[in-house]
Amino acid sequence: MDAKYIAFDTIEELDQAADVIVIGSPIKDFEDREHMAQYFEDGMIQDFYTMTELRIEKVIKQPDGIDIGEMMEFIEPLCIIEESGNQKTKIIMDDYRELKKGSRYILFLKDNTFGQYSIINMNNGKFNLDNTDDSDMPMEQQDLAFKTSLKNQVLRKYDLY
Template identity: 35%
Template sequence: MSFFKKKYVLISVLLVLVLSVGTIVYLNDQSKPDDTCNNVVHVSANSLTFNEVDKLDEFAELIVIGYATDDLVDREHVVTAFDDGTMQSFHTNTNIKIEKILKKPDDFPLDQNELTIIEPVSLEGQVKYTANDYVELQKDDKSVIFLMKNSFGNYGLINDNLGKFSLEGISQKNVSQSFTSQELSEYEVFRGSVLRKYNIQQVQ
């Protein structure tokens, strides 16, 4: 085989390889839900809310300082429906790393540093469902997280957006962009109360 024929064959093989890899990457991207999608469905949910940190502390079973280890798109999303196709419920199973336990039940190991919690948000294809405008925990965003165990034995975040408080301050990522200025002010006041109660320093 001549040099030019060998070169032609090599280029053809490389071209096929590039196209194959590109196709695989494209298909993988299509198979993942897009956490930046604009199609957000806001669902009103009946939930018990607290506007005082002492009452929230009393109600919560487990309070930790921790952070989500994965981006929303990489978490396990659960959406259930009734037989007629009507949505029944939705949530996301979020893996968190625990750095410190502030309150715990007797049966929770003091040295446990990982936990899967439930958040009232989920992705299904290009649609993002969220209850009461809840904004999910952001990856690596260290926060104070208030949790309660459900009837299935799983810990879920309580008090909607006032059930998690970033140590890094308020941003458009960890607080809903749709908040009014009054709601943002109330969130900031509540957050300050949380940090003071547990003697937590804000991350600079």
């Protein structure tokens, strides 16, 4: 599904827009996470997301209450829904790719109106730090060049080399 969202092209913009910046690892496989979907009365999907639990390794930017070693939940813009006949379908927003269990990421999160955090800037609001998630980098050359440039800005700014 296509989505409209605010895109950030530099680390300064991304940093300023984020309420929380953390480094951590998801603790569950994608299929085992809490998948949420809301439907209109006619059965069409109104909203969807996945709640992902993250073990916090480092806090870079935060409001009070997020500590190293603790778990936090945040929203990823994709979901698994169960359709008739127990068929499972993955719904993805703007080619977003989920975080992999045990892989290490820096995440840029924003508080929504319901008091939950969600990834901002879609795939460019998360960066795999330990090179264990091949799907974190785009396939198309133009997108790959942009994400690589943004990731390098992130690594330099937060001294993560």
